[in-house]
Amino acid sequence: MTNQLFVKMVLDAWFTQVKEATNLFDQLSNDQLQQEVSPDRNRGTYLLGHLAAVHDRMLPLLNFGEQLYPELMDYLNLPDKSMTKTINTDTLKEYWMNINATLAGRFNDLQVDEWFQRHNAVSAENFLKEPHRNKLNVVISRTNHLAYHLGQLVLLKK
Amino acid sequence: MTNQLFVKMVLDAWFTQVKEATNLFDQLSNDQLQQEVSPDRNRGTYLLGHLAAVHDRMLPLLNFGEQLYPELMDYLNLPDKSMTKTINTDTLKEYWMNINATLAGRFNDLQVDEWFQRHNAVSAENFLKEPHRNKLNVVISRTNHLAYHLGQLVLLKK
Numbered sequence: 001m002t003n004q005l006f007v008k009m010v011l012d013a014w015f016t017q018v019k020e021a022t023n024l025f026d027q028l029s030n031d032q033l034q035q036e037v038s039p040d041r042n043r044g045t046y047l048l049g050h051l052a053a054v055h056d057r058m059l060p061l062l063n064f065g066e067q068l069y070p071e072l073m074d075y076l077n078l079p080d081k082s083m084t085k086t087i088n089t090d091t092l093k094e095y096w097m098n099i100n101a102t103l104a105g106r107f108n109d110l111q112v113d114e115w116f117q118r119h120n121a122v123s124a125e126n127f128l129k130e131p132h133r134n135k136l137n138v139v140i141s142r143t144n145h146l147a148y149h150l151g152q153l154v155l156l157k158k
Numbered sequence: 159m160t161n162q163l164f165v166k167m168v169l170d171a172w173f174t175q176v177k178e179a180t181n182l183f184d185q186l187s188n189d190q191l192q193q194e195v196s197p198d199r200n201r202g203t204y205l206l207g208h209l210a211a212v213h214d215r216m217l218p219l220l221n222f223g224e225q226l227y228p229e230l231m232d233y234l235n236l237p238d239k240s241m242t243k244t245i246n247t248d249t250l251k252e253y254w255m256n257i258n259a260t261l262a263g264r265f266n267d268l269q270v271d272e273w274f275q276r277h278n279a280v281s282a283e284n285f286l287k288e289p290h291r292n293k294l295n296v297v298i299s300r301t302n303h304l305a306y307h308l309g310q311l312v313l314l315k316k
Contacts, residue, residue: 002274006161008290009298013299039197116160116163131163134167140167140168140171144171144305145305148309150309152309152310
């Protein structure tokens, strides 16, 4: 019961942030997403690609399968100004929706106890010493990551 | 044991964000904190006051006692541009440190089970139906709130 409650608390926070970000991406025009969040900073469309990439990488990290769109990796590995091959904003929005829907499906399938198993970036040996490095903890840290960039994206609103 | 692990996961995320914000406030000069995070948006010093106010309000919300600095309330209730009586940045930094240190002390004193008790913005009656509205959940949501504004404050760095 308590484990279930805890999982709910963490997932509620995740879904709240994903929903806020999705609503914001819907509100912003593609022109607005082409703007920088502050002078000489990342453009909205880059942050959209970056967030999609980080969420896509959660699939292998949580042992849910392969990432859906390996072409997003530049949005993880390169800064905005160094990108030579960008993906158009509408496609990024579609990726964003599909990735989060896929994650939501896998989250819902997961049994409560499975959330407390290790994620794939920690070895079985280290996990014995650091049991907090479990799948649910990945969701906590990615929720904060999303909130961080959401605070920037909201600056694009008129 | 598992409850203890949950609490650790949530508090680790909280302390990580508080530490990052504190390091950032230390790095930024008072001149930088006077700047807006993006044109016509909040100034850094306002966001510092706002975060201090939100954290200060956690004291009564979590039943830890009265808020330390009621003079911060304008940073919750008024937008930056409507403030008539601001507090100077060095004082806000001092408040920020004291408030977070006070919270840390109270967090450390709390027994694991007490984290799953209701916070003061939910009635005993509603808490029966919504047991996720506990003290630990306040920390989850305030951590996301901090990350959101941290993403904005980092734009002030040179």
